[in-house]
Amino acid sequence: MPTVNSAFAYCDQLVRDFEQVIARPVRSESSVYYTGIDLGTAYIVLAVLDENYRPVAGAYRFAHVVKDGMVVDYIGAMRIVKELKQELEEKLGRELLYAAAALPPGTFALDSGAIKHVVQGAGFEITKLLDEPTAANAVLQIRDGAIVDIGGGTTGIAILRDGEVIYVADEPTGGTHFSLVVAGAYKLSFEEAELYKRDARNHRELMPVLRPVVEKVSSIINRHVREYPVQEIYLVGGTCCLAGIETIIAKQTNLPTYKPQNPMFVTPLGIALNCTQEIL
Numbered sequence: 001m002p003t004v005n006s007a008f009a010y011c012d013q014l015v016r017d018f019e020q021v022i023a024r025p026v027r028s029e030s031s032v033y034y035t036g037i038d039l040g041t042a043y044i045v046l047a048v049l050d051e052n053y054r055p056v057a058g059a060y061r062f063a064h065v066v067k068d069g070m071v072v073d074y075i076g077a078m079r080i081v082k083e084l085k086q087e088l089e090e091k092l093g094r095e096l097l098y099a100a101a102a103l104p105p106g107t108f109a110l111d112s113g114a115i116k117h118v119v120q121g122a123g124f125e126i127t128k129l130l131d132e133p134t135a136a137n138a139v140l141q142i143r144d145g146a147i148v149d150i151g152g153g154t155t156g157i158a159i160l161r162d163g164e165v166i167y168v169a170d171e172p173t174g175g176t177h178f179s180l181v182v183a184g185a186y187k188l189s190f191e192e193a194e195l196y197k198r199d200a201r202n203h204r205e206l207m208p209v210l211r212p213v214v215e216k217v218s219s220i221i222n223r224h225v226r227e228y229p230v231q232e233i234y235l236v237g238g239t240c241c242l243a244g245i246e247t248i249i250a251k252q253t254n255l256p257t258y259k260p261q262n263p264m265f266v267t268p269l270g271i272a273l274n275c276t277q278e279i280l
Helices: 006-023 074-092 108-121 132-140 175-186 190-198 200-225 245-253 263-273
Strands: 034-039 043-049 055-062 098-103 125-131 145-150 155-161 164-171 233-236
Touching (some): 006 132, 006 263, 034 263, 055 074, 074 108, 098 108, 098 263, 132 145, 132 155, 132 233, 132 263, 145 200, 155 200, 175 190, 190 200, 233 245
Parallel strands (some): 034 098, 098 125
Antiparallel strands (some): 155 164
């Protein structure tokens, strides 16, 4: 099955630009800045775009403030977002006012208030809350297929038809479960397993160990897409950085499965692309 797609040209260029400004922020003459805040189970990511929605700065931090897609440490989440906001403001020499955020699909009724208060408590005016796969599609620009966001705690699925989301789902299996398997197999602490898993040099060795978890994710995808005429799967989320994950999912689902060059930053950039100056 193929693992690359020319449709990712815009996505991959945007991510490359973002990776560059994380290291070297751009002090532009922009009249406004738009921030996307991705509160993940493993990482909190802030992506900042200028008035023309081009990346100018970004930052991320490993954190345990979200579990299974839900905020479990409200004060910790607010503190980290506030610290990252201040860090980026110092680098840009400008105040960041507007931000958008996202949630796993199907969790709006349970957690939208908490996410909103985290963003506001960090000093932003929140302008939009959307589900994570929809945010990712602002970058992927997929018309038809399934976007699968495998994050730290959950796997979110959005099925698109003619560019519109017609179905969303979210289940609690993600990178945390991968790390637990690594910890058990190698007799490591959870934190040590996280670091070991994130090192791309270990991915070939880890794949046989992690294959059962990848197959479980594949079964989740199968269960949610079987009632729809899905022809292709598109992977995003930090857990998809695992080399070879797309090959196993393609084999298990019998569907062409693609992922961009760095799937970790697709969703936060999509969130930022949805930010406006209209207060929520």
